[in-house]
Amino acid sequence: MPEVTLVEAINLALARAMGEDPNVVVLGEDVGVNGGVFRATVGLQQRFGPERVIDTPLAELLISGLCVGMAAQGLRPVGEIQFMGFLYPCIDQLVNHASRLRNRTQGRLSCPMVLRTPHGGGIRAPEHHSESTEAMLAHIPGLRVVMPSSPERAYGLLLAAIRDPDPVVFLEPTRIYRAVKSQVEDSGEASPLDVAFVLREGRDITLISWGAMVRETLATADELAADGVGAEVIDLATLKPYDEETVLASVTKTGRCIIVHEAARTGGFGAEIAALIAERGLTSLLAPVVRVTGYDTVMPLPRLEQHYIPSVGRIVAAARKVCQFG
C-alpha cells in the first residue's frame, strides 16, 4: 500500500468516485488546470475533462447554488471552496436550499452534493484563511458535516460523502494536509458516516476531538500514559449527525471527559457534547466535563495562532486536573 498525505488521499477518493460514477463532477475556483490551490484536484481535469472538472467563476455562492441545481438533476457535484473563510456566501444555499430540498418537497427532489473546504489554522495563512466554524454548520438540520483526521479516513469518508444521497459539508484539516502520511489502499471502500471512531481505548478518561486536533489529542494520550492514565481517544468524524452512543458509552466507562476543538469556545460543538453528557451521562461522571478550545476571539493572524490553537500542553494540563478531581 502506498503512503500518502491527507490531501493526496482526497485526490485519490475524488478520482475513484469520478471513475466509478460518470455523474460525479468537481467544480470550484482553480480546480481544473491548476489542480486546486492545495492540489486536491490535481490531474482530474486532464483525466476526466473540463466538463467534469469545472473551473468556475470566482463566486462562492454560485458554486454552492450550482451544486443544488446539478444535484436535483441527478448529477453528483463536489464543490470546492478554497478556504473556510470564503464559505460564508454559501450559507444561504446550505441553510435555505441544500439541507431542506428533500424535506420541503417531501422527497420529490433531493440534493446529493458535497461541498469541500479546508478547515482550521496552523499553516501561517493570511487573514480569513484559518477558520474553524464547523459548529455553525452542524446546527443546520438536514445537512451532514464530516471532518477526517487522517489520510485513510479522508479517503473513506470522502467516498462515503460523495455516495451519500444527501448534502455533506466536508471539512478538510488544512494543518495536516501534508503533515502526516499513512498507508491508504485505493480500494473504493468507504468509511461509515454518522459514526465516531475510537482511536485508542482507555479506562480513565475520554478525550473527544475531530479534524486536525486529533493529532494533539493522541499526543496527549501518550503523555497521560506515561503518568499511568489510560485515555480513550474518540475521533468524532461526523459532527452532524453525531454518534451520541459512542460518546456516552465511553464516558460511562471512564467517568471523565475532555473535549478538544480548535474553534472558539462559546457555542462551539464541544458545548453540544457537554450538554449531551449532562443530560444522559451525568451519573457516570467523576469530574466536570472540560473543554479545551480556541479562545472567544477572532482567529488571530499567524504570529499568535499557536497560542490560539489548543496545544498538547494545554490539553495535558486540563486532563491532569480532571484526573485529580474527586
Added chain:
Amino acid sequence: MAEEELPVIARFEVRRRSYLALDGTLQRPLPSFASDTGLLLSLYRGMVLTRAFDLKAVSLQRTGRLGTYATSLGQEAVSVGVASAMREEDVVLPSYRDNGTLLWRGMKMEEILLFWGGDERGNRSSGPAHDFPYCIPVGSQAPHAAGVAYAFKFKKQPRVAVCLFGDGATSKGDVWEAMNFAGVHKLPVVFVANNNQWAISVPLRLQTASETLAQKAIAAGFPGEQVDGNDVIAVRAAAGEAIAAARSGEGPRLIEAVTYRLSDHTTADDAARYRPPEEVQARWKEEPIARLRSYLVSHKAWGKSDEEQLAAECQERVEAAVERYLAAEPRAPETMFDHLYAELPRVYAGQRQQLSGASDA
C-alpha cells in the same frame, strides 16, 4: 487625449416587444402562433383562472383559513405566457409569486393552497416531478437554474431551465452570478425578470439606476429583451423564442417583462403605506386580461356568454379545490422527520418517537 478621439469598442441595444395596445388593438403584426385562436383562448383561460384562484386565496387568508399569500394580480400574463412556452420536460424554477406558472405546469390548486396553508405536502405537486418548488429567499433559485441547465448540457438533453424572479432579485448577487456562469457555458436557461415595479415598498428607481433590467444580460454576454409584461402574446413570443434558442444550443436569454403589481406585496402587506392608490388605479388600465379580451372580442373569438361561462367554470374549479384543501388529512407530527434525510439517522429516532407521543396526546 480628448474623449472624442477614443475609439468605441462596443455598442449595445435593448429592444422592447409589444403587440397589443391598451385597447387590444395591434401595434404591429402578431407572431404566427397568434393565428391559433385556440392557443390565445387557452392563454386567456389560464390568466382568468389564475386571477380567480389568487382572489380566492386572499379571501381564505382574510378568513383565517390560509397563511400569508402572494397574489400575482396584474401579472398573470408573465406567469402564463412563460409557462405556456415550456415543454413538460423543461424545468421551472419559480419565485413565490408565480402561481399561474405552477397552475399551468399542472400543480393542483389544492396543493398550492396546502403549501401556503402551512403544509409541506403541497410541494409534492402534481406538476412535473423535476420542477422546483416556490422559492422564497429572493433570487436564490437562479444559481439552481444554472446548475440544472448545466446538467442538461452535460447529459446532452434538449431541455431548458426557466427561472422566474422579480425586479428586486436583479439587485442580488445570486442572479448575477447565475447569469454570468450561464453566459460562460452557453447554458440552456432562460431568466425571466418579472419587473412589477415594486419590491415590497421599494420602487424600481431605488433598486437600480439601470435603464432597463434586460440590459443586465449584456454584461453576462447574452441577449436581453424587454417585453410588455401585460401583453401575454408578447410574453409568450419572447419566451417561446428564448426557450427555442436555449434548446438549440444558442445559450441563455434574459427577458424583462414590464408589468405592475396591482396587489399588496402579500396578504401581510399594506401597500397604501408607500404608494398612492391613484397610481394603482391608473395602472389597472394596463392589466393583461382585459387587454387580451378586447382583442379576442374584436376578432369575434370571445363574447359575453363565453365570459360568463368561464367565470362560472373557474369559480366552480376553485371552490372544489378549496374543499379538497380544507379536507386534507392532518399530518402526524412525527412526519416532520420524514424526508429530512434519505434515511433518518439513528440518533434522531428518539426525537421522532417523542413527537409520535405528541400525536397521541
